[in-house]
Amino acid sequence: MAWSIQDGFHPKELTPGDAIRYYVFPCFLVLVCTPGSLFLLWFGQGKDRPAPDASVFLGSSFAWTVVAVTLAWAYAFLRIPSAKCHGPTTYFGQTPEYQANGVLYFWASLIAFVFCCALWPDLPVSIYEEMPYIMGSLNSFALLFCVLLLVRGKYWPQSKERIGKFPLIYEYYRGMELHPRIFGVDIKQLIICRFGMIAWELLNLTYLFAGLRLHSYNAGFLVSVLLQSIYLAKFFWWEAGYFDTLDIIYDRAGFYLCYGCLVFVPSIYAFSSYYFVAHPPLVSDVTAWVVFGLGIAFVLLNYKVDYEKQVFKNTGGKCEIWGKPARYLEVEYSTTSGVKRSKLLTSGFWGMSRHFNYVFELLAAYSWAVVGIHYGAWPFLYSTILTILLVQRIFRDEEKCSKKYGKYWDQYCKRVPYRLIPGVF
Ligand SMILES: NC(=O)C1=CN([C@@H]2O[C@H](COP(=O)(O)OP(=O)(O)OC[C@H]3O[C@@H](n4cnc5c(N)ncnc54)[C@H](OP(=O)(O)O)[C@@H]3O)[C@@H](O)[C@H]2O)C=CC1
Numbered sequence: 067m068a069w070s071i072q073d074g075f076h077p078k079e080l081t082p083g084d085a086i087r088y089y090v091f092p093c094f095l096v097l098v099c100t101p102g103s104l105f106l107l108w109f110g111q112g113k114d115r116p117a118p119d120a121s122v123f124l125g126s127s128f129a130w131t132v133v134a135v136t137l138a139w140a141y142a143f144l145r146i147p148s149a150k151c152h153g154p155t156t157y158f159g160q161t162p163e164y165q166a167n168g169v170l171y172f173w174a175s176l177i178a179f180v181f182c183c184a185l186w187p188d189l190p191v192s193i194y195e196e197m198p199y200i201m202g203s204l205n206s207f208a209l210l211f212c213v214l215l216l217v218r219g220k221y222w223p224q225s226k227e228r229i230g231k232f233p234l235i236y237e238y239y240r241g242m243e244l245h246p247r248i249f250g251v252d253i254k255q256l257i258i259c260r261f262g263m264i265a266w267e268l269l270n271l272t273y274l275f276a277g278l279r280l281h282s283y284n285a286g287f288l289v290s291v292l293l294q295s296i297y298l299a300k301f302f303w304w305e306a307g308y309f310d311t312l313d314i315i316y317d318r319a320g321f322y323l324c325y326g327c328l329v330f331v332p333s334i335y336a337f338s339s340y341y342f343v344a345h346p347p348l349v350s351d352v353t354a355w356v357v358f359g360l361g362i363a364f365v366l367l368n369y370k371v372d373y374e375k376q377v378f379k380n381t382g383g384k385c386e387i388w389g390k391p392a393r394y395l396e397v398e399y400s401t402t403s404g405v406k407r408s409k410l411l412t413s414g415f416w417g418m419s420r421h422f423n424y425v426f427e428l429l430a431a432y433s434w435a436v437v438g439i440h441y442g443a444w445p446f447l448y449s450t451i452l453t454i455l456l457v458q459r460i461f462r463d464e465e466k467c468s469k470k471y472g473k474y475w476d477q478y479c480k481r482v483p484y485r486l487i488p489g490v491f
């Protein structure tokens with residue numbers, strides 16, 4: 067069998083597992099995420115504010131302006147002349163093209179935002195206070211956008227790919243197309259890399275500036291925002307590497323990714339900074355800067371693990387890992403254009419566990435939350451959800467690899483027996 071995503075769903079053979087996967091889980095997420103995100107932004111302000119009513123979905127003119135400007139800014143950077151890069155060719159022969167100006171986009175966004183804050187000093191506090199409305203607008207936009215993706219992917223697909231039928235709610239959740247484009251740009255790059263990631267960064271800065279205006283300097287808050295900013299700067303530096311991941315080569319543009327980056331990222335990923343405006347961290351300055359040192363180490367180590375694999379792949383295995391020639395397993399997989407050979411790295415971090423990059427990813431996420439430890443669990447919301455998301459991702463990634471490499475994947479798992487933490491899991 068050629069290595070491809072062999073979709074197919076047989077309602078007559080529905081197992082309890084299928085029912086959960088194709089009906090219960092997507093319905094649950096679609097129903098829970100919207101009220102959940104709105105609750106978080108109301109609750110996170112920690113005041114006795116009246117709970118938002120249904121009119122919050124209409125947003126406000128300020129909220130819609132913020133959303134529209136951020137989207138237009140992200141879109142503009144995907145249209146300006148720039149170098150291009152490409153993702154892996156799909157099994158049905160499509161090679162997605164991306165704009166390779168992530169670093170410029172990141173710095174230009176930061177500078178433009180700081181400039182706006184200097185021009186309108188009340189801007190950060192206004193955005194902070196209007197966040198429930200901004201989240202209302204984002205929810206309305208995202209839910210509708212995912213309907214458009216579903217309709218277009220189902221009735222007017224842009225690619226030649228043929229995929230099996232699934233329950234409608236699952237198609238909405240999963241999405242229909244792998245690499246859809248809109249007005250000349252790749253939708254996943256626009257929504258995930260450009261909107262989601264820059265919203266996370268600019269919201270962090272907004273909350274930090276709002277905190278400074280409403281209270282005073284707080285080392286714990288600054289450290290938390292700095293660590294996330296360094297992490298996000300690293301993301302834009304490595305953006306081309308992201309085009310080789312599960313989200314791009316396997317997941318489709320639908321609720322999971324698009325609603326995820328339009329709503330889940332701004333509400334949950336940036337939540338600790340949001341929470342710190344009304345609940346300034348209570349750790350001492352010295353503790354905060356020790357956390358900073360550790361956090362930077364975790365972010366860099368996370369990058370180092372990804373980088374080892376990138377160098378290994380780019381050199382076809384002819385590289386050194388930790389000062390010794392890389393060790394690997396030779397593997398084969400079938401494609402529609404014949405059998406292909408590849409290699410799986412088994413030395414360095416990739417010999418310790420099959421997803422050691424996630425260990426540092428999690429440590430980094432816990433490090434920028436830990437400055438809020440005196441407030442209990444809320445500052446750890448993102449890191450806790452990330453733990454669940456990454457464990458689920460390990461299983462999804464391994465299902466993909468097992469389908470792709472077959473018996474070779476079993477051999478690799480024997481050589482590198484642990485998934486995440488050596489000796490434990
Ligand atoms: N903050 C967040 O929300 C999240 C952050 N991340 C971060 O994003 C980055 C990328 O993570 P992610 O895309 O999940 O996964 P990985 O970078 O771990 O990539 C997994 C893929 O790499 C290939 N691979 C796996 N093992 C080996 C090996 N030993 N040798 C060579 N190739 C191998 C396989 O693809 P193939 O063989 O087909 O090429 C596999 O599907 C990480 O830094 C991670 O921490 C990830 C998820 C969520």
Ligand SMILES: CC(C)=CCC[C@@H](C)[C@H]1CC[C@H]2C3=CC=C4C[C@@H](O)CC[C@]4(C)[C@H]3CC[C@]12C
Pocket residue numbers: 095099258262301308313321322323325326327330331
């Ligand atoms: C339940 C629900 C709606 C989930 C949404 C999940 C998505 C928003 C995330 C799933 C995978 C996430 C990411 C993967 C890898 C990344 C690289 C990292 O360096 C930066 C973050 C990210 C782009 C991250 C972003 C959110 C997801 C797409």
